[in-house]
Amino acid sequence: MAKVIKFNNQTPLKFGHHKVKKKKIDLEEYGQLNLFEEGEEARVIKLGRQESPFEEALLLDENENETAREAYLKAIESNDCLPDAYCNLGILESKMGDTAKAIKYLTLCLKEESSHFEAHYNLANIYFEAENYELAKMHYEVSIELKPNFSFSYYNLGLVLAITNNTKEAIDVLNKYKNFANFEEKINADELIQKLKKSLKQ
């Protein structure tokens, strides 16, 4: 008579093929000293990558650590990423409310690298805040020349032009901004453009 064999009817955890694992043979069971038993897997232990003074400062800056300022000065002292260190130091000084120092550092950055995009853009922002719209406009225009696909330069330049009553130019620049902006930013830009258009009618 046929014998019914019950299969283990366990539902597999996942679909698809299952890899067959090689069965481990315990050599010592056969009276043989196992000389090939694997020990713990070798691991590469990172001893901590040495960061450059600028990278260290940037990391502190990103974490809003108060010592970032000193760290950037250290980077400058050791001639590491000089233009970038000056640039970021300028941002920190501006945040602290020291516009004069912020302009000084950003200018030093441009002395090191005259086509430093971030320095031009940040200088423009500082002049914007200081209501020096002529200089702000000029630096935004340079930053657009250096990096034409950076949307923020267009937006801020649009604002400067609107404030200085160059409404038509402002609308043109804001329309350019929309080419690089995301959906939400486009809606905001449209609102602003509509307001400017209304002001033109008045």
Added chain:
Amino acid sequence: MNPLSKYTLKGYFDEIKEEVNKQAGKADSLQQEHVLNMLAKAAGIIEEVYEMDAQLLHSDSINDYKEIVYTLKSHGYVGAGQTNLLQEIKDEEPEQLIRKKPMQKATGRSRTSDSKKKRYGT
């Protein structure tokens, strides 16, 4: 709040605005009164929506409200308008123009050749 509601509502107000503009072209005094009544109703709806959920109002509708209130007042309609809403318009106008995009940090692409030597030991 459903963000779409804001735009649907804006579309509805835009339709009213179009109708008002159409009617306003007709010089008939009876028609003019009709237009003004429509405007008063539109203002009432905006006020109601604002009191229910201020977030539902698109900024364009808020600005239209300001114009509606001005028009109604100049035609002798009584009512000061929703004061909170009018204040919001006042507060928002300059703020929107000043809200510029933030500064940009440099991330170290301008490494000097000296520091490269130091870091990589070449």
